[in-house]
Amino acid sequence: MRKILFIAATHGNERDGVKVMRQLEKELPKEKYGYDCIIGNEKAFSANTRFTEQDLNRSAPGDINSSIYEVRRAAELIEYGKNFDVVIDLHGTKTDSGIVTIIPYPTEENIRLAKSAGLSRNVVWYSEKSKIAGPLAQHMPVPAIEFECGPKGTKKAFDLTYAAVRRFIEANRSGQEVCGDKNVEFYNVYGKLYGEHDPALRDFVLTEKGGESFYPFLSGNEYSGIVCYKMEKTENDKMFI
Ligand SMILES: [Zn+2]
Structure with a gap:
């Protein structure tokens, strides 16, 4: 069983992921199911804003000695990620996009991780300049992708995120890939x-x-x-x- 880390509220005003993880923690005990979850941007989550000083998801790999909160936080999260086998970073958007994976760093193992999530739509979103300061998932020391879901703050987004995360945890425990949509598309x-x-x-x-x-x-x-x-x-x- 792979150890999974879920990061929620990397953007502090994308709160569905936090609600989903709080619900799932009650239903699927973390130790038994081999996962953990952590709030990405704690300060921005408390303030219900996207970020406080700069976008955490453009701050990785970060620097533990930085004067900027998000740059320090990125470094902490990357370090914490070393304790896991895979990382899923949960995001939300105002757009009615449904749920998709985003693959900020399209290596073979990250593509495989996206496929194992069983979602029909997968978005490769890679930029060369993000190598210097970019998404958490791009700089994680283990395979990492994002789930993006919208419209954020709606029952639809909660339900879609809940279903996708639950399926991922349960499939991981049974050692199988999620049997999802057969029509898997990459963009x-x-x-x-x-x-x-x-x-x-x-x-x-x-x-x-x-x-x-x-x-x-x-x-x-x-x-x-x-x-x-x-x-x-x-x-x-x-x-x-
Ligand atoms: Zn986001």
Whole structure:
């Protein structure tokens, strides 16, 4: 049985993951099921904000001696991750995206981890510059991915996150992969669309703008000036780095 670490509220205002883990802790005892969970950004969670000084998910690998809280916290979390075999970082978005995996660092073992979660949609979101300061999952010393779920703060997001995390824990205990959707799709984020929010866009529904066809992602996001991220569908065996 792999030891799993779940991180919730890496962004302090994405609270569904914390609620889900508190519920699951009561139903599936952590010691028996071989997992632990930790709040990523404790200060931002207390204040119900995305972050306090800078985005924790753009602060890894971090520095334990930094004057910036999130940079220190990133280093602590990376160090804590060494005690586990896999790490799942739970996120939420305003967008009605359903639940997907995000793979910030598409190595063969991280792709395999994403597949083992049994979710039908998997998003590779890798950027070269994140090697210096990037997502927690990219810099973990063990295989690590994110679950992204929206719209955050809704029953739908709680239920989807709860079901995905529960299935993952139970499958891990029985030593099997999750038997999920057979239609597993991989997408690759390759750019972003700038401008004002476009209510016509739907995540994962092919769209065309200015002669370019792409799949939108996070089309109801909170990033000012970004309409959505642009994705292409991809064969998962072509993106190992
Ligand atoms: Zn997030």
